[in-house]
Amino acid sequence: MSKQCGQDTNTRTLDHLVHLTPPGSVETSSKQFRELGFNVLPGGTHAGGLTANALVVLDDGVYLELISFTHPASHYPPGSEERTQRDNHSWAAKLPGWIDYAFLGNGSHQESISAIINQRGRKDDSGVVYGLEQDGGRQRQDGEILKWLISAPEPQQRGILPFFCGDVTSRQLRVPSEPPENTQHPSTARGIAYIRVLSDSASFSRVLKQLNSVIGHEPVSSTQNESSWLLDTVHETKKKPRLILSTAGNDDETAFLDKSAQGFYEVGFYVDEGGKSGSQSTPYGRIVWVT
Numbered sequence: 001m002s003k004q005c006g007q008d009t010n011t012r013t014l015d016h017l018v019h020l021t022p023p024g025s026v027e028t029s030s031k032q033f034r035e036l037g038f039n040v041l042p043g044g045t046h047a048g049g050l051t052a053n054a055l056v057v058l059d060d061g062v063y064l065e066l067i068s069f070t071h072p073a074s075h076y077p078p079g080s081e082e083r084t085q086r087d088n089h090s091w092a093a094k095l096p097g098w099i100d101y102a103f104l105g106n107g108s109h110q111e112s113i114s115a116i117i118n119q120r121g122r123k124d125d126s127g128v129v130y131g132l133e134q135d136g137g138r139q140r141q142d143g144e145i146l147k148w149l150i151s152a153p154e155p156q157q158r159g160i161l162p163f164f165c166g167d168v169t170s171r172q173l174r175v176p177s178e179p180p181e182n183t184q185h186p187s188t189a190r191g192i193a194y195i196r197v198l199s200d201s202a203s204f205s206r207v208l209k210q211l212n213s214v215i216g217h218e219p220v221s222s223t224q225n226e227s228s229w230l231l232d233t234v235h236e237t238k239k240k241p242r243l244i245l246s247t248a249g250n251d252d253e254t255a256f257l258d259k260s261a262q263g264f265y266e267v268g269f270y271v272d273e274g275g276k277s278g279s280q281s282t283p284y285g286r287i288v289w290v291t
Helices: 026-035 081-087 113-124 204-215 251-260
Strands: 013-021 041-046 051-057 063-069 097-104 134-140 145-151 163-167 191-198 226-230 242-246 263-270 278-281 286-290
Touching: 013 026, 013 163, 013 191, 026 051, 026 063, 097 263, 113 145, 113 163, 113 204, 191 251, 191 286, 204 226, 204 242, 251 263
Parallel strands: 013 063, 097 163, 191 242, 263 286
Antiparallel strands: 013 097, 041 051, 041 134, 051 063, 134 145, 145 163, 191 263, 226 242, 278 286
8 A cells, every 4th residue: 555545644543432322311321331340431512412421431542432312303393403413413323332433533634534545445446435524522511622523434334434533622631541540440441352343244345345445454364254453542552452343143243233234243341360251231232351
């Protein structure tokens, strides 16, 4: 891949994972994640007021965004601007659970992440298309205003391919990893071991090719049914997270594909030896404890 195609631009740094719960349920979701052994921090309301969130910040710099719409669509009068925005939101049709994941962008309109990925896609003939950068932001509970740029794939690809979040204001404002207590969790969760995206067999090779264009590298391992890439994190770690793309391997995964067609299915968390093991539910999404 040529330098012109963004070879020197890192497009594989995992930024955050998005977990959706029913409208108005950020507090309930926060309680559920605390019961799973996570330290949950207050977030705020996003620009436009349609969504609100809470955060779980990990030691590797990745965070979980526990998000919900502030109201169901029926709250807004039919035909109103708010109802149109609510109905057209990227996550309006998503079922609760893990719905999307973000890589770290650069916060620049001039050095566009979307343009870099689209150029790679044309060169690779992968068909990947990202839209122009869009302004985003939210207000924290302490009144601090945060701003960022979003670079996202086509709507039908959200949750399959990552979107990019690039900070205009300081990332530390968006991801409060200080003081150190913010990243300490009763579960001993240290960071992300892997995120797993499920695809149907017919789409597997196409999605694989598109992820190559997005990440800028071939998988480190690949079979007919599963491929994985090593990702970077904001904070240096001994163990890097993986992005895993696979087809369904059991009845639960087949049922997920039947409901969601394809998308973000599972998260693995690194924990200390002797700590948690096995898998649990959020209760809307699947998590796995990895030592």
